[in-house]
Amino acid sequence: MKRIALVFVAAGVLTGTAAWLAPASFGQNTGMTAGQATPDSNAAKQVIVTTIPQGYRDWKFVSAAHEAGDLNDIRVVIGNDIAIRAYRAGKPFPEGSVVGRVAWKMVPSEENNKTFGKEQSFVPGDAPDWYLQFMEKDSKKYAATGGWGYSNFGKDLQPTTDEKVMYSCFVCHQAVTQRDYVFTKYSP
Structure with a gap:
């Protein structure tokens, strides 16, 4: 009986390891194979967006969120007109779509809490280290990362240029390939 249980456990570990090393979704819409899946490969070089899109403060609202834990921020997800049309239609994002995230440290509102009589209201505070993303x-320019380029701008508005850090964005976004690599769902 112990041997049978051991065989099942070993089979499960091997299956899990194989699934982890070669996910079925890897390579879909990316033109990459598992052998190219490193941030040091030439295919991963074009992943970083280095300019802040002009007029992003006037873009439309997509959703809002609170990230707890070490981040402890509040964030708003926004989209340019092209992205908003895709969100509203429930379709994949066409070329030229840009989805943004603006974050602030979450701080208690002393004024609001005084009115409410208890601490329950939180508002945007200072910009965190990763302020804008x-x-x-652009399916041609960012073919190696599912057609998406990624950016991260600090509170000094300077872009992160570390390819390994930016490539990690793509690695994480692979979890939602069925939604064209975009985590945030539209909140009408």
Whole structure:
């Protein structure tokens, strides 16, 4: 009986390891194979968006969120007109779509809490280290990362240029390939 249980456990570990090393979705819409899946490969070089899109403060609202834990921020997800049309239609994002995220440290509102009589209201505070993030859809330029380029701008508005850090965005976004690599769902 112990041998049978051991065989099942070993089979499960092997299956899990194989699934982890070669996910079925890897390579879909990316033109990459598992052998190319490293941030050091030439295919991964074009992943970074280095400019803040002009007029992003006037883009439309997509959703809002609170990230707890070490981040402890509040964030708003926004989209340019092209991305908003795709969100509303429930369709994949076309070329030129840009989805952005603006974050602030979450701080208690002393004024509001005084009115409410208890601490329950939180508002945007200072910008966190990763203040702005954008995903830009350009299937040719960012073919190695599912057609999306990624950016991260600090509170000094300077872009992160570390390829390994930015490539990690793509690695994480592979979890939602069925939604064209975009985590945030539209909140009408």
